[in-house]
Amino acid sequence: MNAHYSIEVRGQLSEASNATFFCVDAASGKEYVYKPVRGERPLWDFPDQSLSGREIAASEMDKLLEWDLIPSTEWLSNGPFGEGMIQEWIPEIDADRPVNLFSPGSVPSGWINVLQGHTQGGDSIVLAHANNESLQKLALFDAIVNNADRKAGHILAVNTDRFFGIDHGVCFHDENKLRTVIWGWAGSPIPPELLHTLKVCAERLGDPYQPIDRWLSPAERTALRARLENLISTEIYPSPSPEWPAIPWPVF
Numbered sequence: 482m483n484a485h486y487s488i489e490v491r492g493q494l495s496e497a498s499n500a501t502f503f504c505v506d507a508a509s510g511k512e513y514v515y516k517p518v519r520g521e522r523p524l525w526d527f528p529d530q531s532l533s534g535r536e537i538a539a540s541e542m543d544k545l546l547e548w549d550l551i552p553s554t555e556w557l558s559n560g561p562f563g564e565g566m567i568q569e570w571i572p573e574i575d576a577d578r579p580v581n582l583f584s585p586g587s588v589p590s591g592w593i594n595v596l597q598g599h600t601q602g603g604d605s606i607v608l609a610h611a612n613n614e615s616l617q618k619l620a621l622f623d624a625i626v627n628n629a630d631r632k633a634g635h636i637l638a639v640n641t642d643r644f645f646g647i648d649h650g651v652c653f654h655d656e657n658k659l660r661t662v663i664w665g666w667a668g669s670p671i672p673p674e675l676l677h678t679l680k681v682c683a684e685r686l687g688d689p690y691q692p693i694d695r696w697l698s699p700a701e702r703t704a705l706r707a708r709l710e711n712l713i714s715t716e717i718y719p720s721p722s723p724e725w726p727a728i729p730w731p732v733f
């Protein structure tokens with residue numbers, strides 16, 4: 482549970498909504514993001530001081546699925562600002578983002594258009610994402626964990642074929658809060674091999690599963706299983722809910 486690091490804070494991330502720090506482990510020289518529980522901004526709809534733990538639960542879900550979508554994430558009980566989560570720092574290459582905004586006509590071929598809108602200046606703009614298996618997995622992952630904040634900026638591209646999802650603090654609510662930029666497969670069949678993985682996972686979650694359950698309320702544990710069962714029985718990707726803003730804004 483306790484990662485044995487010697488974490489030194491090097492800076493605070495200004496675009497973060499919580500107190501989020503860029504750190505280096507003095508022992509290994511490796512870089513990390515550190516989110517102390519104490520730095521979490523209270524939210525109206527999630528219990529206080531639960532967000533860092535939800536990031537661990539999301540990482541454990543990714544491990545259970547064996548999809549390798551989330552950078553290595555661990556609990557740090559003796560961080561510089563107290564307990565919280567640390568996550569491997571992923572150096573990003575912006576140009577390769579799998580979700581982006583384009584002017585109409587410049588969406589890369591093969592990509593899926595999600596939404597057309599206008600900038601403040603009145604120019605037309607299209608939100609679109611790549612059409613590949615990794616992103617299909619991430620869309621399904623978000624449906625499973627009920628991600629309420631999958632911004633385009635919460636997908637870090639390492640290169641054209643490899644990206645990571647970050648910022649899973651507002652996941653696992655027991656009410657439907659799926660808010661994402663990856664709606665390209667809404668209402669489409671879940672590919673058979675991904676469906677198979679969901680079934681294997683549901684079986685593992687048939688019993689209490691402490692690595693995830695320990696971070697969630699009883700209602701949230703039940704809701705997680707219900708979402709999985711629903712995906713398995715309908716065999717289709719969920720569609721936006723009319724009762725909830727489906728797309729995070731701004732998308733970055």
Ligand SMILES: Nc1ncnc2c1ncn2[C@@H]1O[C@H](COP(=O)(O)OP(=O)(O)O)[C@@H](O)[C@H]1O
Pocket residue numbers: 494496497498499500501514552568569570571572634635637647648649650
């Ligand atoms: N593992 C990571 N690797 C690289 N950059 C990261 C990582 N996690 C967060 N960041 C950067 O820090 C910013 C804030 O992190 P985020 O997880 O969104 O924090 P918050 O929960 O405060 O919104 C991100 O937009 C991203 O630029």
Ligand SMILES: [Mg+2]
Pocket residue numbers: 497498648
């Ligand atoms: Mg964020």
